[in-house]
Amino acid sequence: MLTPDDIRKLGLLARLEVTDGEIADVSAKLTSIVAMVDQLQAVDTAGVEPMAHPLARPQRLRPDVVTETDRHELYQKNAPLVDRDLYLVPKVIE
Amino acid sequence: MHTKTLAELGDDLRNRRVSAVEITRHFLDRIERLGAELNAFITVTSEQALAQAAAADRKLAAGEAAALCGIPIAHKDIFCTAGVKTSCGSRMLDNFVSPYDATVVERLAAAGAVMLGKTNMDEFAMGSSNETSYYGPVKNPWDQALVPGGSSGGSAAAVAARLAVAATGTDTGGSIRQPAALSGITGLKPTYGRVSRHGMIAFASSLDQAGPLTRTAADAALMLEAIAGFDEHDSTVLDDPVPPYSRLIEEPWDGVTIGVPENFFDDGLDADNAAAVRAALDELAKLGARLKPIRLDNIGQSVPAYYVVAPAEASSNLSRFDGVRYGYRAPSAEKHDLATFYMRNRGEGFGAEVKRRILTGTYVLSAGYFDAYYLQAQKVRQLISDDFRRAFADVDIVAGPTTPSPAFRIGAKTDDPIEMYLNDIYTIGANLAGLPAMSVPCGFVRGLPVGLQLVGPHLSEALLLKVAHRFQLATDWHARVPPGCA
Numbered sequence: 060m061l062t063p064d065d066i067r068k069l070g071l072l073a074r075l076e077v078t079d080g081e082i083a084d085v086s087a088k089l090t091s092i093v094a095m096v097d098q099l100q101a102v103d104t105a106g107v108e109p110m111a112h113p114l115a116r117p118q119r120l121r122p123d124v125v126t127e128t129d130r131h132e133l134y135q136k137n138a139p140l141v142d143r144d145l146y147l148v149p150k151v152i153e
Numbered sequence: 154m155h156t157k158t159l160a161e162l163g164d165d166l167r168n169r170r171v172s173a174v175e176i177t178r179h180f181l182d183r184i185e186r187l188g189a190e191l192n193a194f195i196t197v198t199s200e201q202a203l204a205q206a207a208a209a210d211r212k213l214a215a216g217e218a219a220a221l222c223g224i225p226i227a228h229k230d231i232f233c234t235a236g237v238k239t240s241c242g243s244r245m246l247d248n249f250v251s252p253y254d255a256t257v258v259e260r261l262a263a264a265g266a267v268m269l270g271k272t273n274m275d276e277f278a279m280g281s282s283n284e285t286s287y288y289g290p291v292k293n294p295w296d297q298a299l300v301p302g303g304s305s306g307g308s309a310a311a312v313a314a315r316l317a318v319a320a321t322g323t324d325t326g327g328s329i330r331q332p333a334a335l336s337g338i339t340g341l342k343p344t345y346g347r348v349s350r351h352g353m354i355a356f357a358s359s360l361d362q363a364g365p366l367t368r369t370a371a372d373a374a375l376m377l378e379a380i381a382g383f384d385e386h387d388s389t390v391l392d393d394p395v396p397p398y399s400r401l402i403e404e405p406w407d408g409v410t411i412g413v414p415e416n417f418f419d420d421g422l423d424a425d426n427a428a429a430v431r432a433a434l435d436e437l438a439k440l441g442a443r444l445k446p447i448r449l450d451n452i453g454q455s456v457p458a459y460y461v462v463a464p465a466e467a468s469s470n471l472s473r474f475d476g477v478r479y480g481y482r483a484p485s486a487e488k489h490d491l492a493t494f495y496m497r498n499r500g501e502g503f504g505a506e507v508k509r510r511i512l513t514g515t516y517v518l519s520a521g522y523f524d525a526y527y528l529q530a531q532k533v534r535q536l537i538s539d540d541f542r543r544a545f546a547d548v549d550i551v552a553g554p555t556t557p558s559p560a561f562r563i564g565a566k567t568d569d570p571i572e573m574y575l576n577d578i579y580t581i582g583a584n585l586a587g588l589p590a591m592s593v594p595c596g597f598v599r600g601l602p603v604g605l606q607l608v609g610p611h612l613s614e615a616l617l618l619k620v621a622h623r624f625q626l627a628t629d630w631h632a633r634v635p636p637g638c639a
Contacts, residue, residue, distance in 0.1 A: 076500025109531030113587020
């Protein structure tokens with residue numbers, strides 16, 4: 060059973076606001092989803108390795124060389140607020 | 154023109170019976186007339202399309218054209234397209250203009266394909282009905298009161314309504330195959346890693362895969378050839394060579410053994426839908442396939458395993474959307490401290506389903522729950538994969554229904570997430586195991602299309618396409634046209 064308090068805690072972890080108007084519905088729906096995935100507990104997985112890759116292939120590596128160029132002007136075209144190449148956000152330190 | 158397949162149009166173009174500009178204008182007109190009612194497109198790129206078509210005509214005149222040159226296609230709005238809005242069906246990216254092209258987009262453009270626009274989709278690919286889009290639901294061309302399926306609902310509706318010759322989609326739990334089935338078209342999810350995910354907005358990185366939605370398997374083969382293969386920008390792409398699928402589908406097939414999981418044909422499957430799928434399997438038997446009943450013991454755990462793994466990976470992938478560098482920033486955000494700033498940007502930018510999945514993912518990854526949920530789900534995933542591997546020791550492909558029923562009414566399942574999730578009950582297994590899988594139209598149930606799903610071992614796309622192609626030479630389900638789209 061996921062309570063509104065649980066949802067608020069999860070919201071804080073996920074940096075996701077759940078409004079007072081939404082919280083009852085979200086708690087109810089998440090409770091039913093968790094109940095559904097709890098079915099997994101019935102499966103005997105003793106000795107089974109968690110899947111790391113669907114084809115069991117190793118992670119490909121590449122040489123440690125710089126291949127990209129600085130294109131921040133292009134990328135910052137989508138920025139909400141930029142000043143002298145810096146992204147502006149509300150003050151962090153009081 | 155719009156009734157021709159990609160292969161047929163390609164032939165017309167190369168023999169100069171029609172120009173790319175003419176074909177593109179024809180499809181843009183259709184989109185203008187029919188597109189709005191279906192809501193299949195988020196962005197239509199008319200000017201660009203005509204410019205690309207003119208460039209294709211120059212290539213065709215010089216005689217250097219390949220199979221896709223001049224062919225009008227649409228891209229699911231999950232693929233980054235340089236200079237063009239890329240929204241992922243979300244308010245979060247409503248103002249986002251991509252600075253680069255996804256590899257899939259780049260490769261199709263290099264092959265000369267013409268981009269008509271970006272198709273509507275469930276928000277961040279989370280959905281099975283195209284009802285979670287910020288831009289409103291997509292209508293099924295067969296009955297506009299019904300869903301086309303999702304999350305690649307716009308791409309499926311566009312191809313079904315003949316608004317594009319082919320389209321790209323993505324499939325994480327069934328999002329190419331399920332809308333293909335509900336909209337009466339062909340959809341292919343390749344082997345995990347067969348196609349680059351660079352520039353494809355990430356939902357669940359160990360499950361996501363790009364693929365084509367087309368009207369025929371032969372067309373899907375041409376699309377797959379153009380997009381598959383190694384890409385240095387995606388560290389999960391396979392470097393296995395890409396077979397010439399369009400040539401291989403014509404090769405003779407003898408002694409294909411098809412495994413039919415009997416546990417799929419239970420009470421959860423609509424009886425008429427089951428009958429249509431069984432009739433399709435009988436048709437394959439008549440064409441020379443051997444049918445063999447099999448069991449996939451752990452397949453019943455697909456949906457629970459998926460709804461741990463996918464939300465967990467999504468909660469990580471969507472953490473980049475914070476309103477700092479791009480995307481939605483709440484108008485009130487400036488007045489708050491940083492934590493509230495993030496919470497409000499994300500709380501307002503994301504829709505309800507996306508928020509539910511992020512919270513679910515956060516829950517199953519949180520301290521004290523990681524072992525019980527995420528690790529357990531990854532172990533169950535291994536069991537499901539092993540079940541398929543054992544089956545493939547005995548049979549060449551596994552076949553069954555793509556969906557538990559034909560298309561349902563818009564709004565019918567939006568109150569109960571679990572009911573919505575169960576639409577993917579047959580498709581999810583292939584994503585968990587990284588296997589290639591297709592849906593092909595195989596009949597009609599109460600006037601609506603249904604699909605036959607084919608699943609193969611890793612990297613068996615050529616075999617799947619060959620079987621599907623042979624089926625489509627002997628049947629005409631894939632050639633049926635929705636009302637008003639002729």
